[in-house]
Amino acid sequence: MSLSLQSPPTAFLSSSSSSLAKSRLRFANVSSSSALLFKFNRSFPVIRASSSSSFSSSLDTGLSTELDAVSTFSEIVPDTVIFDDFERFPPTAATVSSSLLLGILSLPDTIFRNAVDMALADSGCSGLDNPELRLSCFCNKALVNVGGDLAKLVPGRVSTEVDARLAYDTHGIIRRVHDLLKLYNEIDVPPERLLFKIPSTWQGIEASRLLESEGIQTHLTFVYSFAQAAAAAQAGTSVIQIFVGRVRDWARNHSGDPEIEAAIQRGEDPGLVLVTKAYNYIHKYGHKSKLMAAAVRNKQDLFSLLGVDYIIAPLKVLQSLKKSVTVPDEKYSYVRRLSLQSAATYNFTAEELTNWDQLSLASSMGPASVELLAAGLDGYVNQAKRVEELLDKIWPPPNV
Numbered sequence: 001m002s003l004s005l006q007s008p009p010t011a012f013l014s015s016s017s018s019s020l021a022k023s024r025l026r027f028a029n030v031s032s033s034s035a036l037l038f039k040f041n042r043s044f045p046v047i048r049a050s051s052s053s054s055f056s057s058s059l060d061t062g063l064s065t066e067l068d069a070v071s072t073f074s075e076i077v078p079d080t081v082i083f084d085d086f087e088r089f090p091p092t093a094a095t096v097s098s099s100l101l102l103g104i105l106s107l108p109d110t111i112f113r114n115a116v117d118m119a120l121a122d123s124g125c126s127g128l129d130n131p132e133l134r135l136s137c138f139c140n141k142a143l144v145n146v147g148g149d150l151a152k153l154v155p156g157r158v159s160t161e162v163d164a165r166l167a168y169d170t171h172g173i174i175r176r177v178h179d180l181l182k183l184y185n186e187i188d189v190p191p192e193r194l195l196f197k198i199p200s201t202w203q204g205i206e207a208s209r210l211l212e213s214e215g216i217q218t219h220l221t222f223v224y225s226f227a228q229a230a231a232a233a234q235a236g237t238s239v240i241q242i243f244v245g246r247v248r249d250w251a252r253n254h255s256g257d258p259e260i261e262a263a264i265q266r267g268e269d270p271g272l273v274l275v276t277k278a279y280n281y282i283h284k285y286g287h288k289s290k291l292m293a294a295a296v297r298n299k300q301d302l303f304s305l306l307g308v309d310y311i312i313a314p315l316k317v318l319q320s321l322k323k324s325v326t327v328p329d330e331k332y333s334y335v336r337r338l339s340l341q342s343a344a345t346y347n348f349t350a351e352e353l354t355n356w357d358q359l360s361l362a363s364s365m366g367p368a369s370v371e372l373l374a375a376g377l378d379g380y381v382n383q384a385k386r387v388e389e390l391l392d393k394i395w396p397p398p399n400v
Contacts, residue, residue: 066299067321069334073306076321079294079314089318093156095197096147098383101139104146105390115145120395135388138395139163140176142387144183151189159195159219159239160184164380167199173207177216195219195239199377200228202358209235222376224250225259225369229278231356233287242278243372244271244305245295250368257366270368271295272304279308279338280346307338 070076078089104112119125119141128134147158160180166172177196184194196211198204200220205228208218217238223229224247232240248271251260263270275293282289290309296302299320305311313321354360365373 064326065322066324066326067318069326070302070306070311070321073334073336074308075310076302076318077292077310077312078318079296079312088322089315091154093158094147094150094154095159095161096143096150097161097197098139098380098387100146101142101387102383102390105387105394112146112149115149116142116391119145120391126396131392135392136163138391139384139387140179140183142391144180144187147194148184148187148189151193157193157195157217158189159197161197161380162199163384164199164377165384167201167377168203170203170206170210173198173204174210177207177211177218181216191216197221199380200232200240200373201377202231202361205231205235205237205361208232208237212236212238222373223278223369224274224372225365226274226277226281226352227356227361227364228369229274229291230281230352231361233278233282233285233289234356236287237289239292239310240278240282240289241292241294242271242275243295244269244275244293244301245297246372247271247274247368248297250372254368254371257368259366260368269304272301275305275308276338277346280343281348281352283340283343284346284348303334304337306334307336307342 067076075092077093078091101116104110104116107113119138122137122141125134125137125141128137143160147160151158162173162176162180166176177198180196181191181194184191195217197219198208198221200223204220208220211218212235219239219241220228220232220237221241223232223240223242229240229242247260248269251257251264251270255261259274260270263273275291279291281287282291292310292312293301293305293308294312296305296311296313296317299317302311302313302317302321351364
């Protein structure tokens with residue numbers, strides 16, 4: 001394979017090829033994508049990419065693609081696991097979640113179905129008398145079994161979703177992560193290959209801080225405000241994930257959030273502004289966290305974020321980047337938007353440099369982050385319940 005997603009040598013994600021191109025499983029892994037770019041009343045600055053209309057194929061001409069060019073600035077990660085496109089866009093890391101389990105359960109002939117069936121055959125779970133505990137045990141085993149399979153397929157880390165019903169229970173989150181880590185240890189997946197995906201409530205941020213102090217890597221999701229991002233960075237979270245497009249979507253249909261209103265008044269996209277501000281805070285003040293931009297809807301978003309640690313790109317954007325060819329001179333027209341240098345010159349207010357606690361976080365989260373966090377949690381909880389319902393219907397599995 002002559003084209004792959006390239007990583008900096010120090011990044012934890014790297015590209016690889018696989019023989020799974022024959023498999024036909026399709027399921028969403030990180031975020032939904034949209035074909036529409038929301039525009040505010042004021043236009044945002046346009047970042048232009050090189051044109052490729054006069055070139056037919058980088059493979060024929062020896063020229064590199066836009067995907068090659070942008071990959072020199074940020075780690076570009078596919079936001080779907082599409083196994084019949086594995087050779088073209090090999091996933092460098094993976095997330096195992098309730099959403100993924102739902103996809104597996106809806107396609108019983110997938111390569112991961114055996115991992116779920118073996119979870120249902122686990123004698124430790126089957127022997128539990130309490131139905132709720134038994135189903136929870138099955139879910140944990142299924143997540144870990146699938147995560148173990150994914151760890152064999154990707155060179156980077158596997159992020160495992162922590163039950164969103166624990167989002168406001170710090171010690172419950174920690175216990176669940178310890179349980180999952182123990183199960184991973186039983187199948188010989190080392191801790192350094194793992195992340196644990198936790199909602200960015202205050203309780204989740206506190207759980208992240210305590211887990212990171214134990215050397216357990218965490219991945220905070222549903223970050224929709226600077227306060228959440230800064231608190232997560234102070235907690236030492238390994239990966240902080242911001243959903244660019246979801247912030248934009250909220251701003252399109254709502255008003256009254258000071259953080260978003262300030263961006264709009266400057267003629268800027270609030271989702272892109274949030275990523276930029278969080279990146280600058282993390283890198284200016286030496287926090288160890290890596291920043292991941294998700295819900296990137298189009299190439300304009302991606303070009304605006306060049307330099308951020310990780311960009312999760314939908315398949316349509318990856319396809320467009322791969323088809324677009326840039327000649328050598330044009331490579332240098334791509335601009336690093338986020339850098340250590342730009343972070344060093346960014347100015348923060350005294351209020352933004354606070355030592356975040358539960359009260360200050362709650363008072364600083366505007367309606368956008370409150371509503372989007374709640375919506376995200378509801379979605380995760382509903383998916384977890386659907387998984388349990390499906391597992392309950394098929395337990396015990398046939399032929400095991």
